[in-house]
Each structure stands twice: as C-alpha cells, then as structure tokens.
Amino acid sequence: MKQTTFGTTDIKIGQIAYGCWRFAGSSLEEADDKIRTALDYGMTLIDTADIYGFGEASGFGGAEERLGEVLSMDKALRDKMVLATKGGIIPPRPYNSSYDYLMEALNNSLSRLRTDYIDLYQIHRPDLIVPFAEQARALTDMVQSGKVRHVGVSNFTVAQTRALQAHLDVPLMSLQPEFSALEQSPMTDGILDYASETRAVVLAWSPLASGRLATGEAGDYADKSRFKRIMETIDRLAADHDASRSQIALAFTMKHQANIVPIIGTQNINRIVESAAATDINLSARDFYDLVEAYRGVGMP
Ligand SMILES: NC(=O)c1ccc[n+]([C@@H]2O[C@H](COP(=O)([O-])OP(=O)(O)OC[C@H]3O[C@@H](n4cnc5c(N)ncnc54)[C@H](OP(=O)(O)O)[C@@H]3O)[C@@H](O)[C@H]2O)c1
Numbered sequence: 450m451k452q453t454t455f456g457t458t459d460i461k462i463g464q465i466a467y468g469c470w471r472f473a474g475s476s477l478e479e480a481d482d483k484i485r486t487a488l489d490y491g492m493t494l495i496d497t498a499d500i501y502g503f504g505e506a507s508g509f510g511g512a513e514e515r516l517g518e519v520l521s522m523d524k525a526l527r528d529k530m531v532l533a534t535k536g537g538i539i540p541p542r543p544y545n546s547s548y549d550y551l552m553e554a555l556n557n558s559l560s561r562l563r564t565d566y567i568d569l570y571q572i573h574r575p576d577l578i579v580p581f582a583e584q585a586r587a588l589t590d591m592v593q594s595g596k597v598r599h600v601g602v603s604n605f606t607v608a609q610t611r612a613l614q615a616h617l618d619v620p621l622m623s624l625q626p627e628f629s630a631l632e633q634s635p636m637t638d639g640i641l642d643y644a645s646e647t648r649a650v651v652l653a654w655s656p657l658a659s660g661r662l663a664t665g666e667a668g669d670y671a672d673k674s675r676f677k678r679i680m681e682t683i684d685r686l687a688a689d690h691d692a693s694r695s696q697i698a699l700a701f702t703m704k705h706q707a708n709i710v711p712i713i714g715t716q717n718i719n720r721i722v723e724s725a726a727a728t729d730i731n732l733s734a735r736d737f738y739d740l741v742e743a744y745r746g747v748g749m750p
Contacts, residue, residue: 450491451728453708455531456599456622456650460568462531464703464728466494466652467721468712473502473511475716480515481522486718488529490725496625496652496712498535498573499558510561517563533569533623533652534558535603537576546576551587555596569623570597572613574604581609585616592619601625601649607639614647621649628653628709630662630679630701631670633744641707653702656711662698678743686739692730695720699727704737 451464467487502511536554591597601623626635667676702711
C-alpha cells in the first residue's frame with residue numbers, strides 16, 4: 450500500500466483508510482479480523498465515531514465499544530494505528546459542539562475505545578448554534594490535555610473551516626467531506642483546494658457512494674442518467690485496467706491533486722484486501738477526466 454503524510458505532521462499513513470460506520474454489529478472475532486486485515490494491508494488510519502451504532506442493536510457508541518474490545522485483546526494493536534474518532538452528533542438535537550458536551554464526549558470515547566489518547570478528534574458536523582470560538586476552545590483543551598494528538602473537521606464548508614481555524618492555535622489536520630465519482634462537489638466547492646492550501650489531509654467518506662459504484666445499483670440516487678454515465682465509464686476503465694469497479698472508484702478519488710485518503714467501509718474481508726490494491730492502479734489523466742465529464746454530463750471546457 451502506498452503511503453502519504455498525515456497533514457503537516459511527519460506521521461505516515463496508508464493512502465486508503467478503514468472506516469467503522471458499519472462495524473457495530475460485528476462479533477468480536479469478526480471485528481478483530483477486519484481491523485487486523487485493514488492494518489496488515491496498510492490501512493493504518495482507522496476512522497470511527499461515537500454515533501456509529503446509533504439506531505442499531507448496539508446503540509450510540511456501539512462501534513467504538515467494539516473497536517475498544519478489539520484493542521483491549523492485544524495491547525500492541527493500538528500503536529499500529531492512527532486512531533480517528535468524531536463527536537458532536539447527538540440525536541434528536543441533532544448537533545452539539547459546545548465546550549462541555551465535546552469534552553464529555555471525548556472522555557466517553559476514550560473509555561469506550563479503552564485508550565488514553567485519540568490521534569485525531571474530529572467535529573462530526575457543523576453546529577450552527579455554538580460559536581466557533583467555543584468549539585475551538587474545546588479542541589484546544591483536548592490537545593493541551595494530551596488526550597488528543599490532532600484535531601479535524603467533517604462535513605464543514607470552506608468558510609466554516611476557516612472560521613473555526615481562525616480561533617485555533619493548532620492546525621486542523623484533516624477535513625472529511627463525502628467524495629466519490631458520484632459526489633464530486635468537493636472538487637468545485639473549494640474544500641479540496643482549501644486542504645491543499647493548508648496541507649490538511651482529506652479523508653474522503655463513502656468513496657464507493659455507499660457501495661453503489663461497486664454494485665451498479667443506483668438505489669435512491671436521484672439522477673439516474675448521471676449514475677448510468679458514471680457506471681458505463683467505470684466499467685470501461687475496469688476492463689482497460691483489469692481492475693474491479695471498486696478499485697477504479699477508489700483510484701479516481703486518489704488521482705486528484707489534493708492529499709486524498711478514501712475511507713472504505715466494507716465489512717467483507719476479501720473486499721478489504723481487494724481495495725488495498727487500488728493504490729497500484731494508475732489512471733491516466735484522460736481516465737480521470739472521463740469520470741469528471743460523466744459526472745457533469747458535458748465535456749471539459
Ligand atoms: N463523516 C461522515 O459524516 C461520514 C459519513 C459516512 C461515512 N463516513 C466514514 O466513511 C467510511 C466509509 O463509508 P461507507 O461505508 O459508506 O463507504 P463505501 O466504501 O462507499 O461503501 C461501503 C459499502 O459498500 C458495500 N459494497 C458492496 N459491494 C462492494 C464491493 N465490491 N467492494 C466494497 N464495498 C462494497 C459494502 O458492503 P459489504 O460490507 O457487504 O462489502 C458497504 O456496505 C465509514 O465507515 C466512516 O468511517 C463518514
């Protein structure tokens with residue numbers, strides 16, 4: 450697996466990360482297998498969130514809890530990963546990034562994950578009520594306490610990210626937008642370019658559009674003709690590169706000039722292994738622009 454730098458740090462991470470959104474229902478043995486496979490194949494950044502598991506049998510905190518059990522079985526595992534989690538979503542409010550709430554959420558995540566530090570703590574979604582200065586105070590105190598090494602944001606616009614950064618002395622090390630061949634707005638809304646400006650790493654969520662780009666089933670995706678154009682292009686590129694659809698979709702996200710680390714979410718061991726090989730696929734510039742044009746429905750100007 451190719452490696453990249455984690456923001457402005459000298460920490461190296463795999464160019465593909467592993468995500469735990471769909472992980473909460475796993476048995477302990479299955480969960481252990483998935484995390485070990487991801488690490489063995491170079492996916493060293495493991496992304497989770499306190500909300501993962503909400504609405505399922507395990508409930509709020511379920512995915513962190515399960516990952517914490519995996520970590521507690523083998524003390525050597527913790528140092529092999531860059532552990533990223535998130536807080537700030539709390540249904541039905543739905544968001545809370547107040548100082549008191551985030552500090553409490555961090556302590557709860559630490560205890561569920563059975564660790565005394567988080568490598569990357571991210572505000573999960575922008576809270577439109579709490580002032581950025583207060584959110585920044587929470588992130589600053591998290592870092593100063595030693596419980597958190599680095600901080601980042603998820604689903605923030607460029608303007609929101611800048612506003613938060615203006616109140617912070619530490620850099621926002623990561624941005625986490627949804628980004629895939631089927632969700633290309635980060636290429637034009639400025640978020641990928643802002644990451645390049647600040648050298649933040651971009652953790653791209655749902656890089657297979659929640660599996661749609663692998664199955665070819667649009668599901669509730671509204672623009673069926675766009676979906677058809679993208680799938681036809683992915684299928685052609687998969688044949689050209691002797692690769693799977695998912696490998697082409699992942700390679701697309703990594704071709705952009707920003708430092709993009711797609712977070713895969715499969716719960717299938719063979720698919721974790723297959724995804725890792727996507728860093729070896731060398732899409733040409735023409736291949737990349739074919740997928741951009743398929744998304745836009747018009748040729749590049
Ligand atoms: N910040 C945010 O707001 C946010 C939101 C959503 C997600 N995330 C992060 O992004 C991560 C990934 O999200 P995601 O799970 O939606 O990612 P994804 O990789 O786009 O989709 C994974 C889904 O695709 C399915 N799939 C079907 N065929 C597949 C194939 N051939 N290869 C691989 N997957 C296939 C998987 O099913 P199988 O398990 O059966 O393979 C799984 O349900 C999450 O775990 C989380 O860390 C963040």
